[in-house]
Amino acid sequence: MSLILARRTAIVANLVLVALSLAAAYLLPTYPLFVFSLAVVNIIAVLGVNLVMGYAGQISLGHAGFAAIGAYATALLVVSYNLSFWIAVVLGGLLAAAFGYLLGVPALRLGPLYVSMVTFGFGLVVVIILQNWYDLANGPNGMAVPPPELFGYELFPRQFHVPIVLIAAGLFLLARNIVDSRHGRAFTAIRENELAARAMGINLAHYKTVAFAVGAFYAGISGGLLAGLSQFVNPDAFVFPVSILYVTMGILGGIGSLAGAALGGLMLTVLPELLRGAAEYKDFLTGLLLLVLLIFLPKGLVGALQKRFGSLHVADAHAGCVREEAGGDLTANPPYEGPPTTSASSGPLLKVEAVGISFGGLRALQDISLQLGANEILGVIGPNGAGKTSLFNVISGMAMPDQGRIMFAGQDITRTPAHARTRLGMARTFQNIALFSEMSVIDNVRVGAHVRLKSTLLAAGARVSSERAEELQSVRDAASLLDFVGLLPYAEQPAHGLAFGHQRLLEVARALASRPRLLLLDEPAAGLNSAELESLVLLIRRIRETYALSVLLIGHTMRLVMGLSDRIIVLDHGVQLAEGSPREIQSDARVIAAYLGAEDAA
Amino acid sequence: MALLSQVVVSGLTLGSLYALVGLGFVVIFRATKVVNFAQGEMMMLGAILALYFYSDLEAPYSLAFVTAVVLCALFGAALERIAYRPLINAPVVTLILATVAVGQMIRAAVRILRGSEVSRFPSILPAEPFSIAGVTLTPLSLSIIALAILLVCAFMLFFRKTRIGKGMEATSENRDAATLCGVNVNRTFSLIWAVGSGLAAAAGVLLAPLIIITPDMGTIGIKGFIGAILGGFSSIPGAIAGCFLLGIIENLGGVYVASSMKDVIAFATLVLILSLKPNGLFGREQGQRA
Numbered sequence: 001m002s003l004i005l006a007r008r009t010a011i012v013a014n015l016v017l018v019a020l021s022l023a024a025a026y027l028l029p030t031y032p033l034f035v036f037s038l039a040v041v042n043i044i045a046v047l048g049v050n051l052v053m054g055y056a057g058q059i060s061l062g063h064a065g066f067a068a069i070g071a072y073a074t075a076l077l078v079v080s081y082n083l084s085f086w087i088a089v090v091l092g093g094l095l096a097a098a099f100g101y102l103l104g105v106p107a108l109r110l111g112p113l114y115v116s117m118v119t120f121g122f123g124l125v126v127v128i129i130l131q132n133w134y135d136l137a138n139g140p141n142g143m144a145v146p147p148p149e150l151f152g153y154e155l156f157p158r159q160f161h162v163p164i165v166l167i168a169a170g171l172f173l174l175a176r177n178i179v180d181s182r183h184g185r186a187f188t189a190i191r192e193n194e195l196a197a198r199a200m201g202i203n204l205a206h207y208k209t210v211a212f213a214v215g216a217f218y219a220g221i222s223g224g225l226l227a228g229l230s231q232f233v234n235p236d237a238f239v240f241p242v243s244i245l246y247v248t249m250g251i252l253g254g255i256g257s258l259a260g261a262a263l264g265g266l267m268l269t270v271l272p273e274l275l276r277g278a279a280e281y282k283d284f285l286t287g288l289l290l291l292v293l294l295i296f297l298p299k300g301l302v303g304a305l306q307k308r309f310g311s312l313h314v315a316d317a318h319a320g321c322v323r324e325e326a327g328g329d330l331t332a333n334p335p336y337e338g339p340p341t342t343s344a345s346s347g348p349l350l351k352v353e354a355v356g357i358s359f360g361g362l363r364a365l366q367d368i369s370l371q372l373g374a375n376e377i378l379g380v381i382g383p384n385g386a387g388k389t390s391l392f393n394v395i396s397g398m399a400m401p402d403q404g405r406i407m408f409a410g411q412d413i414t415r416t417p418a419h420a421r422t423r424l425g426m427a428r429t430f431q432n433i434a435l436f437s438e439m440s441v442i443d444n445v446r447v448g449a450h451v452r453l454k455s456t457l458l459a460a461g462a463r464v465s466s467e468r469a470e471e472l473q474s475v476r477d478a479a480s481l482l483d484f485v486g487l488l489p490y491a492e493q494p495a496h497g498l499a500f501g502h503q504r505l506l507e508v509a510r511a512l513a514s515r516p517r518l519l520l521l522d523e524p525a526a527g528l529n530s531a532e533l534e535s536l537v538l539l540i541r542r543i544r545e546t547y548a549l550s551v552l553l554i555g556h557t558m559r560l561v562m563g564l565s566d567r568i569i570v571l572d573h574g575v576q577l578a579e580g581s582p583r584e585i586q587s588d589a590r591v592i593a594a595y596l597g598a599e600d601a602a
Numbered sequence: 603m604a605l606l607s608q609v610v611v612s613g614l615t616l617g618s619l620y621a622l623v624g625l626g627f628v629v630i631f632r633a634t635k636v637v638n639f640a641q642g643e644m645m646m647l648g649a650i651l652a653l654y655f656y657s658d659l660e661a662p663y664s665l666a667f668v669t670a671v672v673l674c675a676l677f678g679a680a681l682e683r684i685a686y687r688p689l690i691n692a693p694v695v696t697l698i699l700a701t702v703a704v705g706q707m708i709r710a711a712v713r714i715l716r717g718s719e720v721s722r723f724p725s726i727l728p729a730e731p732f733s734i735a736g737v738t739l740t741p742l743s744l745s746i747i748a749l750a751i752l753l754v755c756a757f758m759l760f761f762r763k764t765r766i767g768k769g770m771e772a773t774s775e776n777r778d779a780a781t782l783c784g785v786n787v788n789r790t791f792s793l794i795w796a797v798g799s800g801l802a803a804a805a806g807v808l809l810a811p812l813i814i815i816t817p818d819m820g821t822i823g824i825k826g827f828i829g830a831i832l833g834g835f836s837s838i839p840g841a842i843a844g845c846f847l848l849g850i851i852e853n854l855g856g857v858y859v860a861s862s863m864k865d866v867i868a869f870a871t872l873v874l875i876l877s878l879k880p881n882g883l884f885g886r887e888q889g890q891r892a
Contacts (some may be wrong), residue, residue: 093803117831121824285705287706295685
């Protein structure tokens with residue numbers, strides 16, 4: 001079945017699902033309908049949890065706190081300020097988003113320990129404040145909310161079901177659009193590998209806080225709708241077990257899948273109603289279910305179904321569709337034109353001036369200076385512990401030097417963060433392969449192009465035509481790069497399924513996707529057999545010719561470095577031992593003593 | 603002034619309990635990088651078990667204390683085996699969620715078995731106050747502080763001096779290297795969870811006479827963890843100092859702001875510290891080797 005056809009079928013199926021959900025307002029008896037509405041409201045919150053946890057990979061134990069903010073803001077705006085319910089819900093969502101963003105600022109640069117503590121604490125504090133603030137909304141007793149009005153009609157739960165379903169469908173679509181855009185890919189990249197995401201020019205703090213803000217927005221809307229549905233708000237509806245329930249719903253359905261959020265939200269709202277047990281039994285079973293899922297079914301029901309039926313990942317299916325729309329053979333596109341020609345600035349592209357760095361008293365680099373001209377390949381070699389990786393990190397921005405200065409294209413970048421260096425035209429590969437392993441091969445390359453894509457979150461959410469055009473172009477560019485390194489046949493496979501040598505090639509393609517002026521290769525030959533090594537040498541030569549860029553090559557595989565480099569710098573114990581052409585280096589007595597003598601010259 | 607010193611003294615009492623439960627958090631965190639969200643529930647369980655042995659079975663206090671702590675330690679080791687070991691290679695986030703799930707189950711189970719009944723632990727020491735320099739003290743609060751400090755010191759000696767303790771430290775530093783050195787890592791992990799849970803239970807038993815026992819008293823346990831973050835995880839004495847400090851800050855806030863806002867103040871302190879000094883007040887800068 002063609003992918004476009006599959007997608008059309010999916011659209012029809014979704015429309016039928018929405019239509020059935022709407023028809024429930026006329027078909028179901030009162031109480032089951034109320035439970036169904038409640039499930040839809042929960043699904044909205046779970047979509048938010050899923051964006052934060054499933055896509056951006058951040059833990060959130062206080063999502064009910066955001067829902068509480070949305071619910072109380074809606075209730076107070078309607079009751080005290082006579083605002084229209086619909087405007088109040090949106091404002092409540094935005095207020096929750098603002099809290100999510102603020103909470104993210106200190107927490108998200110600090111790792112899962114702190115994020116879990118701060119989100120947990122936030123959820124707890126919101127409830128405590130609401131319980132004790134009698135003037136605001138009667139403390140623990142809660143407050144009544146008038147039924148929402150639409151065109152002058154009061155909506156009681158049966159009528160209110162229709163707008164709830166429509167809003168949920170809209171928010172589902174919005175979430176899908178965000179997930180399937182450069183922003184969603186950035187979220188997933190962060191989840192998969194933070195270090196590599198940084199190297200692709202993704203500002204971690206920005207994307208994590210944005211993910212939290214969007215996730216909180218969804219929870220806020222869900223809270224506001226809950227206030228309208230139950231016509232009542234009280235703190236008990238937002239206690240810690242509710243946050244855990246949201247998380248369990250997300251994990252049951254399948255974290256990292258939007259359909260999973262819907263499935264999990266529906267099941268865990270309806271099933272406990274069937275059990276009709278007391279709250280503590282529900283809490284116990286929720287906890288048990290969560291634990292069992294984590295151990296035996298970490299990818300949830302959707303994950304299990306995908307494994308069983310081998311369905312494509314949504315984003316891959318999409319890339320495939322774009323490919324079909326583009327007319328199948330993407331390689332027929334005009335060849336990728338390479339980086340924008342530099343303003344032929346007279347100076348060298350990269351200039352490292354007297355750089356030094358030490359780690360806890362150990363001087364890893366001392367007074368290192370080097371220059372790299374346009375279209376030049378510079379090799380850096382040295383025995384283990386010579387400071388090669390430290391030099392690489394200082395240049396790529398993963399470590400800040402204690403002394404010295406680094407100039408790139410005439411700009412001082414000594415203190416520029418790693419992700420901003422990518423924007424300036426640097427790209428790197430990793431010695432220990434750091435791919436986004438759950439993403440498809442082509443999406444890995446598209447993350448590499450992150451800094452070149454410009455669409456805003458709003459443009460992506462609304463799926464405006466310029467954003468679609470940019471996405472289509474990014475698929476074409478990525479496909480042509482994959483063709484260049486010989487990986488096009490694997491474009492839609494997950495990256496972790498590639499053979500080792502192919503993973504190295506994918507790293508190179510991903511680095512090229514940002515159209516760098518300088519390509520930094522960290523031990524690109526590590527672990528390759530000799531045939532793979534030969535083709536890597538050829539590939540790096542072709543890269544230089546095709547894309548007119550400079551290469552800084554770090555390695556101790558002599559054949560690679562000697563065969564490729566125009567010039568070589570030798571490091572030993574953090575100092576610069578020698579510099580010259582490969583031939584000069586090979587006959588340098590100090591180098592032979594320090595390096596070649598110590599190791600087999602291969 | 604008398605009020606202030608009074609507040610500080612009761613803050614120290616609270617802080618010594620935070621230190622005890624916080625130490626359990628730190629032990630588990632350093633070894634597994636997991637925030638154990640079930641730690642507070644373990645504390646609650648310790649208090650309830652001790653209450654059961656002491657009041658219902660009329661066991662002597664010391665026996666009730668020891669039995670409750672040992673049972674909780676065994677339970678902690680069992681949880682490690684059943685719930686956490688299968689997840690040892692999963693992302694940290696997954697393990698944190700597993701502890702959340704376990705905590706929720708303990709809380710709900712206690713409620714199912716016991717109802718939401720609120721109980722008081724009968725005081726074992728005279729609560730008759732006496733005063734020194736205008737500060738009112740009770741033998742109860744003094745002995746709690748003394749016992750908590752004693753337990754902390756005993757634990758530190760165990761961690762630093764004994765072979766088992768060193769094995770735990772080595773496992774925390776590097777699991778693979780510890781295996782190569784002949785440390786039985788699986789047994790060490792069981793031990794770590796047992797010790798962490800036992801410390802929490804001890805804190806619960808000591809805390810019991812001071813507050814009311816409810817299934818929700820576990821949130822107090824989380825504050826031991828906040829205290830440890832406040833002081834800084836990298837050094838155990840720093841973490842303990844942070845717990846004492848948190849006890850004092852909270853009590854000051856309770857008196858001068860509102861007693862219902864104690865938890866809010868604790869978390870506000872946490873966010874403030876994380877923004878200003880992420881490694882804690884007494885923690886070392888974490889050297890970031892790239």
